[in-house]
Amino acid sequence: MSNLWLVVRREYITRVRRRSFILATLLTPIGLALFVVIANAVFTYSNDDVQRIAVIDDADLFRGTIPDENGLYFKFVNEPLENLREDTGEDRGYAGILVIPEIVNPRSRNFRVQLLSDETLSIDAQARIRGRVEDALREYKIKALDIDQATLASLDTDVTVTVRSLTTTEDGESDDRSMASAIGAGIGSVMGFLMYISVFVYGMMVMRSVMEEKTNRIVEVVISSVRPFTLLLGKIIGVGAVGLTQVLAWMVMIPGMLFLVGLFFGLDADPGQMPNSPDMDPEEMQSMVEKLTAGLGDLNWWIILPCFILYFLGGYFMYAALFAAVGSAMGDDMGESQSLTIPITIPVILAFYIMMAAIQNPNSSLAVWSSIFPLFAPIVMPARLAFDPPLWQVLSSLLAVFLFAAAMVWMASRIYRIGILNYGKKSSLKDMGRWITAKY
Amino acid sequence: MTLSASPTSTAAPSAPVIEVRNVSKSYGEKVAVDDVSFAMPPDAILGLLGPNGAGKTSLIRMITTITAPDGGQILFRGAPLNGYHPTQIGYLPEERGLYKQMYVGEQLIYLAQLKGLTAAEAERRAREWLATFELEGQWKKKIDELSKGMQQQVQFIATVIHDPKLLILDEPFSGLDPVNANRMRAEILRLHASGTAVIFSTHRMEQVEELCEYIVLINHGRNILQGKVSDIRRQFVENRYRLTYHGESLPDALGQRYELLNPTVSTVDIQLQAGEEGNDLLRTLLDLGIQIQGFQELLPSLNEIFIKRVSVVG
Numbered sequence: 001m002s003n004l005w006l007v008v009r010r011e012y013i014t015r016v017r018r019r020s021f022i023l024a025t026l027l028t029p030i031g032l033a034l035f036v037v038i039a040n041a042v043f044t045y046s047n048d049d050v051q052r053i054a055v056i057d058d059a060d061l062f063r064g065t066i067p068d069e070n071g072l073y074f075k076f077v078n079e080p081l082e083n084l085r086e087d088t089g090e091d092r093g094y095a096g097i098l099v100i101p102e103i104v105n106p107r108s109r110n111f112r113v114q115l116l117s118d119e120t121l122s123i124d125a126q127a128r129i130r131g132r133v134e135d136a137l138r139e140y141k142i143k144a145l146d147i148d149q150a151t152l153a154s155l156d157t158d159v160t161v162t163v164r165s166l167t168t169t170e171d172g173e174s175d176d177r178s179m180a181s182a183i184g185a186g187i188g189s190v191m192g193f194l195m196y197i198s199v200f201v202y203g204m205m206v207m208r209s210v211m212e213e214k215t216n217r218i219v220e221v222v223i224s225s226v227r228p229f230t231l232l233l234g235k236i237i238g239v240g241a242v243g244l245t246q247v248l249a250w251m252v253m254i255p256g257m258l259f260l261v262g263l264f265f266g267l268d269a270d271p272g273q274m275p276n277s278p279d280m281d282p283e284e285m286q287s288m289v290e291k292l293t294a295g296l297g298d299l300n301w302w303i304i305l306p307c308f309i310l311y312f313l314g315g316y317f318m319y320a321a322l323f324a325a326v327g328s329a330m331g332d333d334m335g336e337s338q339s340l341t342i343p344i345t346i347p348v349i350l351a352f353y354i355m356m357a358a359i360q361n362p363n364s365s366l367a368v369w370s371s372i373f374p375l376f377a378p379i380v381m382p383a384r385l386a387f388d389p390p391l392w393q394v395l396s397s398l399l400a401v402f403l404f405a406a407a408m409v410w411m412a413s414r415i416y417r418i419g420i421l422n423y424g425k426k427s428s429l430k431d432m433g434r435w436i437t438a439k440y
Numbered sequence: 441m442t443l444s445a446s447p448t449s450t451a452a453p454s455a456p457v458i459e460v461r462n463v464s465k466s467y468g469e470k471v472a473v474d475d476v477s478f479a480m481p482p483d484a485i486l487g488l489l490g491p492n493g494a495g496k497t498s499l500i501r502m503i504t505t506i507t508a509p510d511g512g513q514i515l516f517r518g519a520p521l522n523g524y525h526p527t528q529i530g531y532l533p534e535e536r537g538l539y540k541q542m543y544v545g546e547q548l549i550y551l552a553q554l555k556g557l558t559a560a561e562a563e564r565r566a567r568e569w570l571a572t573f574e575l576e577g578q579w580k581k582k583i584d585e586l587s588k589g590m591q592q593q594v595q596f597i598a599t600v601i602h603d604p605k606l607l608i609l610d611e612p613f614s615g616l617d618p619v620n621a622n623r624m625r626a627e628i629l630r631l632h633a634s635g636t637a638v639i640f641s642t643h644r645m646e647q648v649e650e651l652c653e654y655i656v657l658i659n660h661g662r663n664i665l666q667g668k669v670s671d672i673r674r675q676f677v678e679n680r681y682r683l684t685y686h687g688e689s690l691p692d693a694l695g696q697r698y699e700l701l702n703p704t705v706s707t708v709d710i711q712l713q714a715g716e717e718g719n720d721l722l723r724t725l726l727d728l729g730i731q732i733q734g735f736q737e738l739l740p741s742l743n744e745i746f747i748k749r750v751s752v753v754g
Contacts, residue, residue: 006553014541217537221598224504224531225554227523421506423535438468 003226004234011209011238016245025249033257051095051125053115054084059103061136072125074098081116098129103137106144111137183296184386185359191308192355192383194247199315199348199378202243203323207341209235210327210420219420228417233409236320243316304385307394314401315378319344321405321412328419331426340429351379362387372397374404411436455518456480457606457637458503463512465498465661472498474661475512480606480637484668485628487652488641489742491750495661496641497534500608503639504531516606527556530604534611534641536595538583544570544594545579548601555602562601569597573623589620596624600631607631610641625651645743655742659750673739676748679712681721684734691728709738 015021052073055066066074075094077084084097096117103111113133115126142152210232213219222231326340354376358367362384371381371389377397385394418435419427456479465473473495480486490496501507503514505526516525539547545566552562570576573593583591592615600607609628613621628651632638640651648655648669655672657665665672684707694700694710698721701709712721722735740748 003554006550010542010550014539018541213539216540217533217535218539220506220533220535221531221537221551221595222554223506224529224533225526225551421501434468 004230004237007226007231007234008238008241011235012241015205015239015242021242021246025246026253029250029253029257032254033261036258037261053129054094054097056081056084056097056099059100059140061100061103061133061140066132069128072128100133103140103144106141183292183299184362184388187299187304187386188359188362188383189356191385192352192359192379195312195315195379195382196348196352196355198243198247198312199319200345202239202316203319203344205242206236206239206320207323207327209239210324210416211330214328214330214420214423217423223417223420228420229413232321232324232413232416236317236324236409239320240313240316299386300388303394307385307398308382310398311378311382311401314398314405318374318378318401318405318408319348321408325412325415325419325432328416329422329427329432330419340426343429347375348379351376355380355383359383362389368393372400374400377401414438455515456482457517458639459515459518460499460503461513461515463499463502463509463514465495465502465507465510467498471661473502473509476658476661476663477512478656478663478666480639481654481668484653485632485638485640485651487648487655487669488639488658489643489645489648489655489746490658491643494658496658497610498661499658500531500533500610500639500641503606504529504608527602528605530555530599530602530607532596532599532607532609532612534614538591538595538598540584541582543579544575544581544583544586547583548594548598551598552601555604557602565601565603566597569601570594572627573597588615589617592616593620593624596627600627600636604636606637606639608639608641611644612640613644613647645741645746649742657746657749665745665749669742672745673742676740676745677737678740679714679716679718680738681710681712681718682734682736682738683708683710683725683730683732686731686733690730693728694725694730697724706733 050071050073052075055062055074055076056078057076062076065076068074081097081099084094096115099114099116101113111133115129141147142149213222219231226234322344323341326344329340351370354366354370358364358371358380361367367380367384368389370376371384372393378401381389381394381397381401414436415432418438419432459479461477463473463476464471476495476499478486488496488499498507502509503521505521505523514521516528542550545563548566548569549559549562552566553559557565567576567579570579575590575593578586578590578594583594586594596612599609607628612624612628616624628638628640640648642648652669654668655666656663667675680701686706690700690708699711701711710721712718718737722732725732725735
């Protein structure tokens with residue numbers, strides 16, 4: 001068996017069987033599911049406290065009925081207010097009295113109703129009562145001012161901005177670009193975020209692995225059998241495989257958990273559909289879903305997915321190599337790592353912010369150039385992929401990423417081979433620069 | 441039909457296991473090894489000596505192919521070092537350690553596989569060696585759970601498990617209790633007797649005198665002394681003899697004739713001048729009627745030679 005494979009296997013096996021890895025892999029989806037359950041419960045929490053509201057409707061706005069909802073019950077009364085006053089409060093009939101005065105001028109834009117209550121009604125209840133009155137008032141005004149319903153409805157116009165790329169022919173399929181760009185933004189930000197997280201998490205893992213061997217002093221034993229370059233490469237590949245395992249496990253487990261959660265709790269676990277959008281009318285919903293599926297189908301998945309994997313690999317190798325170089329220059333004190341990791345974390349964080357900007361303006365020159373600049377490209381370009389960037393940009397960006405990643409691995413191996421044998425004190429960036437060209 | 445050359449014909453069997461030829465190495469401005477040459481003697485454990493920072497580790501790292509010399513050449517059985525040779529070398533560095541989270545057995549198999557053994561062979565030998573050190577029961581233990589002494593023994597097994605032709609031990613006994621140190625010394629001697637060449641690097645002279653018949657002394661990157669231990673000691677004799685005698689006191693005549701040093705109740709060291717012989721001294725002592733109990737030439741200890749040479753050159 002080749003030494004590279006032995007190193008990769010060791011890195012992989014010793015990590016994957018660790019309790020911390022197994023726990024993180026299993027608990028993350030469970031934690032997420034738990035979060036969804038709790039979040040859903042909080043959002044859909046309804047006041048189980050039943051409150052009865054007496055209504056004195058002098059304007060006859062509601063003509064005798066307000067449908068009950070969510071613990072609010074309305075009761076129309078004809079008694080004078082004085083009689084009712086004694087009847088409110090705890091243990092008595094009503095939580096509050098809603099007094100709707102007569103309407104003097106239907107054209108007035110202000111209308112004042114009174115809600116008399118000793119208890120503090122929830123903001124939600126107040127808002128609902130206000131909404132009821134507003135709706136009823138609107139109906140009333142339409143009648144009173146003799147406005148045609150249809151005319152009124154035509155005032156509300158649904159404006160859609162259709163964006164078409166100049167290069168596509170006019171008679172091309174009527175692709176809904178606005179939807180496509182929304183989908184692109186969604187997918188782009190997910191991909192960019194995934195890249196950002198994995199570069200950090202697994203890059204750091206490589207760094208810790210290097211530091212562990214150095215502080216344990218096993219490294220000299222190992223490199224008397226294995227070339228430092230092989231050891232470094234094996235480490236990066238092995239930890240990368242660990243990361244891939246974890247991500248794949250999550251990709252299977254997270255949807256599975258959410259499905260189970262949906263099954264048991266009867267929740268709609270789709271995060272795109274937050275519980276605060278219940279007013280969406282079902283027809284509109286239907287067309288949204290259709291547009292969404294159409295939009296998703298329109299994307300060039302056969303470009304996006306392979307590209308994403310390529311960027312993932314390129315970005316991971318690039319940053320893992322840098323983290324490894326830094327790890328090798330570290331002293332015995334793990335806490336000192338900060339000053340050396342900052343030069344690596346800055347471009348990652350910058351790339352993340354550029355990515356967010358690029359989603360807003362995927363063809364701005366900032367987006368274009370930073371998706372070719374190799375340190376940013378692995379995070380920025382995946383976010384742009386769904387916006388169908390020109391092929392030359394994708395190709396030159398990929399080329400730049402891979403050349404740069406190879407250069408980084410080479411450079412890291414130069415630093416690494418010296419750094420790992422430099423026991424004791426932390427080395428400076430200047431030292432590391434010298435090691436790149438130093439003979440050894 | 442042509443005869444193909446047998447593998448042994450390229451590497452001369454009689455060539456020394458390791459020959460270092462005019463090897464130099466610098467790190468930036470600092471010269472770590474400066475034109476060092478020596479060859480492994482055929483049947484001796486070679487002691488590589490020198491104070492801290494003399495260049496021992498730099499030299500060893502070049503022999504183990506961890507680094508490459510700037511100048512000069514290192515030959516393994518007559519052939520320049522190449523990528524195959526690390527599998528023939530077992531190296532116990534001064535700065536050593538093990539993977540704390542790995543199991544003993546699995547770790548030994550991994551390190552042996554890196555040296556080119558198959559998994560099955562590695563496992564067989566690992567079990568054998570653990571039995572030698574009475575550590576069979578530790579196979580499924582993590583390194584972290586072992587005592588320091590046990591860890592050192594596992595480390596030693598990892599160094600020799602692939603049956604190296606050359607064994608390089610850098611301060612192998614540091615941190616070992618006397619019992620374990622003795623056991624390891626016995627194993628080193630056994631391996632040496634069975635034909636393994638051993639380089640033993642240390643600055644502990646008493647260990648050198650116990651194990652090595654041949655030494656190379658390095659200071660400031662330079663090879664300042666080398667040869668058989670007995671020859672070197674002879675080379676450094678100061679023509680001084682120790683007399684152990686019986687009786688009240690020594691006659692004044694002796695003191696007038698020779699320089700006397702370190703007198704005690706029954707011994708005195710006698711310093712001879714250049715050209716004077718021990719036999720003549722003995723004759724004089726007899727003539728003076730001194731009751732001789734013992735008479736021996738004083739050989740300098742390696743420690744004295746070491747300190748002397750290092751301070752002279754330094």
